[in-house]
Amino acid sequence: MDSKVATGAERLIECLEAEGVEYIFGLSGGAAIPIFDALVDSSIKLILTRHEQGAAHMADGYARATGRPGVVLVTSGPGATNTVTGLLTAHMDSVPMVVITGQCVTDMLGKDGFQEADVTSITYAVVKHSYLVRRSGDIPRITREAFHLAGTGRPGPVLVDIPKNISQGPCLAPLTSEMDLPGYSIPSHGSPDNLDEAAALLSSAQRPVLLVGHGVVISEASKAVTQLAERLGAPMVSTLLGKGGADETHPLHLGMLGMHGTAYANKATDAADLIMSIGSRWDDRITGKLDEFCLGAKKIHVDIDPAEFNKMVVPEVCIEGDARLVLEALLPLVDPLDTSEWLARVEAWRKKYPLKYRKQGGLRAQHVLDRLDALTQGRAIISTDVGQHQMWAAQFCKVTESKNWLSSGGAGTMGFGLPAAIGAAFARPDQDVWAVVGDGGFQMTQAELATAAIHNLRVKCLIINNNYLGMVRQWQELFFENRLSGVDLEGNPDFVKLAQAYGIKAFRIKRPGDVDRILSQADAYDEGPCVVVAEVVKEDNVFPFIPAGATLSDMIIEKPTEKLAKPTGST
Amino acid sequence: MSAVVHSLPDEAQRTSDFHRISLFVKNEPGVLARVAMVFSRRGYNIESLVVSTAAREGYSRMTITSSGDPETLEQMIKQLAKLVDVVHAIDHTGDAAYETEIALIKLRCSSDERHEILQIVEHFGAKVVDFARDSLMIRIYGSSEKLDAIRDLLGKFEIAEIVRSGKILMARGRATT
Ligand SMILES: Cc1ncc(C[n+]2csc(CCOP(=O)(O)OP(=O)(O)O)c2C)c(N)n1
Ligand SMILES: [Mg+2]
Numbered sequence: 001m002d003s004k005v006a007t008g009a010e011r012l013i014e015c016l017e018a019e020g021v022e023y024i025f026g027l028s029g030g031a032a033i034p035i036f037d038a039l040v041d042s043s044i045k046l047i048l049t050r051h052e053q054g055a056a057h058m059a060d061g062y063a064r065a066t067g068r069p070g071v072v073l074v075t076s077g078p079g080a081t082n083t084v085t086g087l088l089t090a091h092m093d094s095v096p097m098v099v100i101t102g103q104c105v106t107d108m109l110g111k112d113g114f115q116e117a118d119v120t121s122i123t124y125a126v127v128k129h130s131y132l133v134r135r136s137g138d139i140p141r142i143t144r145e146a147f148h149l150a151g152t153g154r155p156g157p158v159l160v161d162i163p164k165n166i167s168q169g170p171c172l173a174p175l176t177s178e179m180d181l182p183g184y185s186i187p188s189h190g191s192p193d194n195l196d197e198a199a200a201l202l203s204s205a206q207r208p209v210l211l212v213g214h215g216v217v218i219s220e221a222s223k224a225v226t227q228l229a230e231r232l233g234a235p236m237v238s239t240l241l242g243k244g245g246a247d248e249t250h251p252l253h254l255g256m257l258g259m260h261g262t263a264y265a266n267k268a269t270d271a272a273d274l275i276m277s278i279g280s281r282w283d284d285r286i287t288g289k290l291d292e293f294c295l296g297a298k299k300i301h302v303d304i305d306p307a308e309f310n311k312m313v314v315p316e317v318c319i320e321g322d323a324r325l326v327l328e329a330l331l332p333l334v335d336p337l338d339t340s341e342w343l344a345r346v347e348a349w350r351k352k353y354p355l356k357y358r359k360q361g362g363l364r365a366q367h368v369l370d371r372l373d374a375l376t377q378g379r380a381i382i383s384t385d386v387g388q389h390q391m392w393a394a395q396f397c398k399v400t401e402s403k404n405w406l407s408s409g410g411a412g413t414m415g416f417g418l419p420a421a422i423g424a425a426f427a428r429p430d431q432d433v434w435a436v437v438g439d440g441g442f443q444m445t446q447a448e449l450a451t452a453a454i455h456n457l458r459v460k461c462l463i464i465n466n467n468y469l470g471m472v473r474q475w476q477e478l479f480f481e482n483r484l485s486g487v488d489l490e491g492n493p494d495f496v497k498l499a500q501a502y503g504i505k506a507f508r509i510k511r512p513g514d515v516d517r518i519l520s521q522a523d524a525y526d527e528g529p530c531v532v533v534a535e536v537v538k539e540d541n542v543f544p545f546i547p548a549g550a551t552l553s554d555m556i557i558e559k560p561t562e563k564l565a566k567p568t569g570s571t
Numbered sequence: 572m573s574a575v576v577h578s579l580p581d582e583a584q585r586t587s588d589f590h591r592i593s594l595f596v597k598n599e600p601g602v603l604a605r606v607a608m609v610f611s612r613r614g615y616n617i618e619s620l621v622v623s624t625a626a627r628e629g630y631s632r633m634t635i636t637s638s639g640d641p642e643t644l645e646q647m648i649k650q651l652a653k654l655v656d657v658v659h660a661i662d663h664t665g666d667a668a669y670e671t672e673i674a675l676i677k678l679r680c681s682s683d684e685r686h687e688i689l690q691i692v693e694h695f696g697a698k699v700v701d702f703a704r705d706s707l708m709i710r711i712y713g714s715s716e717k718l719d720a721i722r723d724l725l726g727k728f729e730i731a732e733i734v735r736s737g738k739i740l741m742a743r744g745r746a747t748t
Contacts (some may be wrong), residue, residue, distance in 0.1 A: 120601060124608055129655040132600065149655060183597060183658040307649035 008136035009038040009167040012100070014175055015143035016044060021071050023047055023062065023426050025055035029075025031102030031115060034167040036073070047426065047455070050447035052079050054419040056086020057445065060095050061423030064406045065381055067218065069096040069150040070423060076102045077115030080122075080161070085413055087126040087157045092410025093241060094214060096155035098146050105165040106134065119161050128156030136166045140177035148179060153186040154305040155218060187304055189325035197317045198276070198300045199333035205274035205298075207342045208234035211257070211286075214409075215279010215304060215323040216245030217402045224327035225278060226250060231331070233339035235346050237265040239280045241409045244399035249378070254346065255398070258286040260391040263353035263544045263557050268346045269294060270552040276300040279323040282312035283410070284548070284569060292551045302326050353544075353557060355395050359512050362537040365389055365464045369396040371515050372434065372462065375523055380432040380460075381406065381424050385417030385441035387471040389464035391542045393436045415444030418461055422448055425457040432458050432523070439465040439492055449502045452529040459529040460522055463495050466536050474541045479566045499531035506531040589618075590644060591663040591670070591740060593748050594633040594651060595625065602656040606633065609650045615639035619672075619737030630658070632748075634739045661747065663740060668748070670740035673712040676722065679705060679729040688728060695721045706731065 006014070012035060016024070025047045028036045039046050049055040052074045059070025074080055080101040090097045104113035120132045129149050131142045139162075146158040202208060210229050216222065222245055229236050229252045236246050237257040248255055254265040269275060275297045280286070282301075287293040290312060299315035301308070302323055309318040319326050357366035369392050376382075378400030384390040384407045399405040406424060408416040421435035442463050452459045473487040499506035505525055509518045509532065522532045545556045548569025556564075596602050603622065610617055618636045625632045639647075644662065651660040680688060685707070692699060692709055695717065701708035711721055715738060722733065742748045 121604065124601070124605055125612075130601070134600075180597075181655065184655050305653070307646065307653050309649075311646055 005170045005172065007034060007038065007167065008139055008162070008169055008171040009034040011136070011139050011171040011173065011175070012143060012162070012167065013038040013042045013044065015140050016071065017042060018175060019143065019147045020068070024071045024073045025049055025058040025062075025423065026073035027052050027055060027075070027079060029079045029102060029115070031076035031104055031164045032073060032079070032167075034164060035100065035102065035162070046073075047451065049419070049451055051445065052082030053085050053415060054445050054448040054451065056083040056097070056099065057089065057413075057416050057419035058423035058426070058448075058451075059097050059099075060086060060090050060416075061383060061406050061420030062427045063090070063095050063097055063423075064420070065403050065424035065427045067096075067220070067403065069098050069147055072097065072099040074099070074101055075115065076104055076119075077117045080117055080119040084123060084126065085415075087123055087159065089408050089411040089413040089416060090157040091126045091128065093408065094155050094218065095157065096150040097157040098150050099157060099159045101159065101161045102167070103132070103161045103163040106163045107165070109163070120159065123159050126157070127159050130159035130161070132161045133163065133166050136169055136171040137173040139166075139171055140173050140175055141179065144177060145179045145181060148181070149184065153184075187306070187320045188322055189329045190302070190319035190321035194317055194319045195326070195330050195333060198319060198330060201274060201298055201300060201317060202232060202276070202334055203337070205232070205337065206339070207271060207273040208232050208337070208339065209269055209272040209275050210234050210236045211269070211275055211277040211280050212236050212238040212242040212245040213278060213280025214239065214241035214245070215302070216242055219279065219304070219323040219325070220402060221278065221324035221327055222246055222402050224324055224331065227331060228327055228334065231334055232337050233343060234337075235268050235343065237261070237269055239283065239286060239409070240394055240407055242280060243394065243405040243407075244402050245279075247400045248398040249400055254350070256394050258283075259288070259546050259548070260395065260542050260544065262355060262395065263555060264346060264349040266544065266546065266552045266555050267349045267353070271345070272297045274298050274300070276302070277315075278302045278327065279304070281308045284312070287312060288546050288554070288569065289549050289551045294552070363509065363512055363515070363535060364540060365392050365466070365534065365536045366396060367512055368462070368464065368509060368515055368519070368534045368536070369393050369436065371519055372436075373397045375519050376432070376434065378404065380404070380434050381421070381428065383407065383417050383421040383424060383433060383435045385435070385437035386412045386414045387438040387441060387469070388466070388474060388540070388542050389436055389438045389470070414438075414441035417441060418452075418459075419445050419448045421459045421461070422452050422457060425452070425459045426455070429458065432460060435459060435461045437461060437463055438470060439463055439467060439489055439495070440469045446498070449499065449504060449529070449531070453502045453504050456528040458526075460525075460532065461529065462532045462534060464534050464536055465492065465495060466538050466540070467492055468538055470540075471542070473539070477539070477541070478564050479547070481563070495531065495533040504529050504531055506533065508532075509534040588641060589638050589664070590636065591668070591738065592635045592637065592648070592651070593661050593663060593740065594635070595658045595748075596631050596633060597656040597658065598624070598629050598631045599656045602631075602654070605654050605656065606651060609647060609654070610635075610637060610639075613639065613643045613647055615643070615647065619735070621737045621739050623739075634737070636738050659747070661742075663742065666742060666746070668740045668742045670714065670738050671712055672715050672718055672738045673710065673736040674718045674722070675700075675734045676709045676711070676725060677731040677733075678707050678709070678725060679731050680707060681705065684728055688725070691721065691724050697721065
């Protein structure tokens with residue numbers, strides 16, 4: 001072979017450089033060796049993880065913290081299948097990601113070659129799109145398309161499977177290539193008719209609520225959404241993923257709504273006469289029992305994906321477009337409203353039903369997270385794992401800026417928190433990243449402590465250790481007569497020693513009196529990553545709580561005394 | 572968002588359990604699997620599926636007849652249109668689209684039975700395409716109802732095999748398929 005002809009792998013890496021890729025998160029193996037080899041001479045930094053799931057969540061965290069696609073590189077077979085949970089997580093939450101998998105040589109496809117897995121088939125249901133590269137000449141086009149698809153419209157993960165003979169063989173195609181995507185278009189600012197209809201509905205509202213979803217974060221619509229809320233005098237409520245889409249410390253912001261949302265956010269949504277959802281898909285964690293969801297309210301739905309319209313609720317007006325562009329087009333059409341009476345009612349709920357917790361009788365996770373919020377005041381990026389600690393973090397940590405809140409919503413993936421925080425720390429090295437994780441989920445990807453340590457990242461991992469799979473224990477306590485089954489995390493290691501074994505500084509919080517002092521020490525620690533282990537009470541429950549499949553008015557604000565019926569919703 | 576074109580179901584379509592959908596797709600490996608998944612995930616049964624090359628090189632046509640909950644139809648059409656390889660997805664349920672289907676029917680028959688069979692064949696404008704000592708192969712095309720009718724009439728003879736192509740359709744006039 002002419003030494004000047006690039007290999008497929010070299011061409012691929014050039015394409016990634018042209019896309020502005022800074023980091024690739026991955027783990028090597030036979031079918032991907034040519035690509036790893038080409039990375040040696042590249043400006044792109046390769047971050048070796050300890051598990052491919054870790055790599056996928058790091059790319060996800062990188063993407064959520066920047067809005068740019070995160071990139072993963074793994075080998076064929078088990079390397080590729082280990083990314084499936086990461087693909088699901090990104091797919092459910094519309095996170096841009098490009099996952100490159102090695103594949104066995106084309107001659108062996110379908111013949112059970114060593115480490116062959118039909119990954120394109122395995123992943124159809126969890127990607128926005130995928131490719132199996134059959135000609136090296138397609139590499140430039142496919143790479144461009146992959147990044148375009150991942151990052152535009154409703155973002156999502158794209159998988160590119162590259163057989164080893166393609167990456168190793170010559171690639172004669174030039175670096176630049178035209179995309180060929182006749183079936184793909186990106187909505188922009190909505191139709192004028194729909195905007196007019198929406199403006200008319202808004203102007204006749206007396207009790208409007210703006211529902212801020214992930215779309216607001218993705219399209220960077222924070223300013224427009226806040227302007228609209230102020231113009232209308234409309235309270236804002238946020239989905240789990242919409243946190244930070246509008247400043248949660250804004251006087252009109254009521255925090256998160258839904259299953260574990262604040263009582264005042266839920267009461268306001270329930271009493272509203274107009275709900276405008278901006279980039280939220282009316283997830284079942286928000287609507288509860290769909291047939292009875294906010295029947296008294298008219299609804300406006302702004303979404304970039306028309307497949308979301310009429311899927312859950314059937315709104316009066318649907319506007320297909322990018323949240324920021326739609327809001328910017330809508331603002332000039334909307335006149336100020338006088339909602340002072342409405343806002344007074346909302347404020348009364350805020351006073352009557354504050355988030356609360358006990359400071360005596362043992363250390364509480366809520367106390368730790370409340371103080372973490374007071375300490376960091378929105379300065380830090382917060383990533384979470386999944387479980388009770390996640391819901392408490394969502395309640396107590398007020399996110400003031402877009403892209404500062406990273407949490408697995410749609411998939412609810414345990415093991416997400418730490419690697420996502422690591423990805424974010426690479427993306428935004430000037431900021432602290434707090435990973436709030438449970439003792440259960442942390443252990444699913446804890447090996448990535450090594451990655452944090454090696455790169456000396458500003459990751460602070462707060463382990464809320466209740467020695468239980470707490471969220472499941474809560475359900476068993478409340479709905480299954482406290483018949484605990486498969487939730488006791490007996491055998492947990494000493495997390496402080498575990499961190500130390502990786503050469504990571506570790507702190508322990510045992511008593512309520514330790515909270516402020518230890519958190520400040522950890523916050524001030526600047527020599528690398530650290531772990532803070534909060535040894536919290538074993539049995540505590542997240543309230544408010546709307547059981548799955550119930551309605552907003554069924555919200556349980558405090559621990560009930562009588563027995564509860566089993567929830568009818570799915571989970 | 573990949574929907575360059577999609578037409579949403581009207582009242583008649585929403586209330587029918589039986590749907591006729593045409594797709595114009597990029598001819599990429601995997602497109603059939605992706606399309607099939609949209610149906611199966613929503614509990615739709617594919618009654619027939621015809622894939623053929625389109626007039627434009629590199630593209631294919633799919634004609635799908637399917638039964639399932641009409642409530643989910645709008646969702647399904649949108650999910651199909653959203654697939655990156657699908658250029659457009661159109662529901663023709665209730666439209667006056669022209670549709671046709673071909674069937675091949677093999678009958679075992681004695682020479683005594685042939686006469687009546689040939690009468691039926693002639694009546695339906697079908698054609699005998701294979702004539703053997705103890706069997707006949709008949710080709711017929713037309714509406715699916717017509718094919719069902721001849722099948723019923725021939726039912727009194729010994730039907731060895733039936734192969735039906737599945738429906739293909741084309742929108743009339745200026746409407747897009
Ligand atoms: C990968 C995965 N497996 C199982 C679950 C179901 N699940 C949801 S929350 C939870 C408990 C999490 O326990 P822990 O990480 O200790 O957090 P805690 O609820 O105690 O704060 C479980 C098992 C899940 N969400 N993800
Ligand atoms: Mg726990």
